[in-house]
Amino acid sequence: MEFNRRHLIKGVLTASAAAGMPRMVAGQFLNAPRHGLPGTLQERYAKLDAILNKPVFKRELFKDPVIIESVELLHYKNSWICRVRSRDGHEGISVSNAQQMQIFYPVLVKRMAPFFVGKDARDLEDILEAVTVYESNYKAQSLAIWVPLATIEFAILDMFGKMSGRSIGLLISDKIYNPKIHVYQANGERDNSAEEVIEHLKRDLAVSHAKAIKFKLGGRMSHVEYPAGRSEKLIPMVRKTFGDEMVISADANGSYTPQQAIPIGKLMQEQKYAFFEEPVPFDWYEETKQVADALEIPIAGGEQESSMHNFRWLVANGGLSITQQDMFYFGGMVRCMRVARMAHAFGKQTIPHISSTGLGYVYMMHFVAAIPNSGPYHEFKEFNNTLPFKCPTSSLLSDESGTVKVPMGPGLGVEIDPAYIAKHEVVKG
Ligand SMILES: [Mg+2]
Numbered sequence: 001m002e003f004n005r006r007h008l009i010k011g012v013l014t015a016s017a018a019a020g021m022p023r024m025v026a027g028q029f030l031n032a033p034r035h036g037l038p039g040t041l042q043e044r045y046a047k048l049d050a051i052l053n054k055p056v057f058k059r060e061l062f063k064d065p066v067i068i069e070s071v072e073l074l075h076y077k078n079s080w081i082c083r084v085r086s087r088d089g090h091e092g093i094s095v096s097n098a099q100q101m102q103i104f105y106p107v108l109v110k111r112m113a114p115f116f117v118g119k120d121a122r123d124l125e126d127i128l129e130a131v132t133v134y135e136s137n138y139k140a141q142s143l144a145i146w147v148p149l150a151t152i153e154f155a156i157l158d159m160f161g162k163m164s165g166r167s168i169g170l171l172i173s174d175k176i177y178n179p180k181i182h183v184y185q186a187n188g189e190r191d192n193s194a195e196e197v198i199e200h201l202k203r204d205l206a207v208s209h210a211k212a213i214k215f216k217l218g219g220r221m222s223h224v225e226y227p228a229g230r231s232e233k234l235i236p237m238v239r240k241t242f243g244d245e246m247v248i249s250a251d252a253n254g255s256y257t258p259q260q261a262i263p264i265g266k267l268m269q270e271q272k273y274a275f276f277e278e279p280v281p282f283d284w285y286e287e288t289k290q291v292a293d294a295l296e297i298p299i300a301g302g303e304q305e306s307s308m309h310n311f312r313w314l315v316a317n318g319g320l321s322i323t324q325q326d327m328f329y330f331g332g333m334v335r336c337m338r339v340a341r342m343a344h345a346f347g348k349q350t351i352p353h354i355s356s357t358g359l360g361y362v363y364m365m366h367f368v369a370a371i372p373n374s375g376p377y378h379e380f381k382e383f384n385n386t387l388p389f390k391c392p393t394s395s396l397l398s399d400e401s402g403t404v405k406v407p408m409g410p411g412l413g414v415e416i417d418p419a420y421i422a423k424h425e426v427v428k429g
Contacts, residue, residue: 091162
C-alpha cells in the first residue's frame with residue numbers, strides 16, 4: 001500500500017474471524033446465556049474487583065527503564081499527532097481523534113504531557129491512574145480527559161511495539177485471538193424514510209460485502225423520530241429485504257424510555273435481530289437493566305460511558321450483554337481491556353466502539369485482535385482518506401468475504417509519511 005492512497009469505505013462494521021468460532025446465525029449473537037448471573041451481587045463484585053487489579057500492559061517484556069523524554073502534540077490543519085520519545089532514542093506515534101482533539105488539545109498539552117516526562121514508561125498503568133488525579137484532571141472526566149489520555153497511551157504503546165517487534169495487541173495480550181475482523185455495514189441515517197435507508201444499505205453492501213448490518217432507531221437521545229413510525233416500519237422491512245441469513249442489529253442512541261424500548265425490542269426479537277444498542281439514554285443504568293430484564297435480545301451499550309465503576313455496575317447487574325467501550329472516549333487500550341475482561345468473566349461480549357476520524361479503526365482492530373470475547377462483528381466507520389501512510393501487513397480493505405486483516409505491527413503497524421509529519425507544528429503549552 002502506497003503513501004497518498006485514498007481509501008474510503010464508509011459505514012462499515014467488522015466481525016472477529018476467530019478460528020473455530022461457531023457459525024453465527026441471525027438472532028444468536030451470544031453463545032452464553034444472558035440471564036442468570038452466577039452468585040450473589042457481592043460475589044460478582046469481588047470477582048470483578050480481582051479482575052480490575054490484574055495488570056494489562058506486559059511490563060515484563062522490558063527489562064530496563066524506558067524514561068520518557070518528551071510527549072509532544074503536533075498539529076497541521078485537521079490533523080493531531082502525538083509523538084513520544086524516550087531518553088534512549090525510541091519513538092512512538094499516534095493519530096488522535098481530530099474532532100475531539102481540536103477542542104481538548106490543551107488538556108493533553110498542559111495537564112497531561114508534563115506529568116509523563118521523566119517517568120518510566122513501563123509504569124504505564126500506574127501513570128494512567130495517577131495522571132487523572134494530577135491537576136484534578138478527574139473533574140473533567142469523560143471525553144475531555146480520556147481522548148487526550150488515549151492519544152498519549154497509543155503513542156507509548158507504538159513505541160514499546162517498535163522496541164519489541166510486537167504489535168500493540170501483543171503488548172496487552174499473550175496471544176492474538178482475531179487476526180482478521182469481519183466488517184458489517186452500518187447505516188447512520190436518521191430523518192430519512194425507511195425506503196431510503198434500505199436503498200442506501202443495498203448500495204453500501206455492494207462495496208463492503210458485509211454479512212451483517214446495523215441501522216438507527218428512534219430519535220437520538222429521546223428526541224422525536226422523523227418520519228414518525230420509521231423504526232417500526234424498518235425493523236421488519238430490513239429483515240424481509242436482506243433475508244434470514246443476514247445478521248441484523250439496530251442502535252437507538254438513547255432514544256427511548258423503557259416503556260417505549262421494550263415493545264421495540266420485542267419487535268426486534270420477532271425478527272431475530274442480533275442485538276439492541278442503547279435503548280435508553282446511556283446513563284440511565286437502572287432503566288438499561290429494566291429493558292434487559294424484559295427482553296431476550298442482547299442489550300449493547302457503553303460507547304458514551306466514561307466510568308470504569310459504571311461498567312462494573314452494568315456487568316455485575318446484568319445491564320449489558322455486549323460492552324461497547326470506545327477506544328478514545330474511554331481512555332485507551334488498558335482501560336478498554338479491563339472492561340473486556342469484566343465482560344468476559346460473565347460470558348459477555350465486547351464490541352468496541354470507535355471514533356470516526358484519525359486512525360480509530362486501526363486501534364480498534366488491534367484491540368479486538370487481543371481479546372478472547374470479541375463479538376462476531378465490529379464497528380469500522382471509515383478509513384482515513386487524507387492521512388498519507390503505508391501499512392505493509394494489511395490492505396486495510398474489506399475483501400470479498402467482508403473481512404479486514406489486522407496489521408501485524410510492529411506497534412501500530414502503520415507508517416505515516418515522515419514528510420507529512422514534518423508539516424506539523426508542535427503545540428505549545
Ligand atoms: Mg451506537
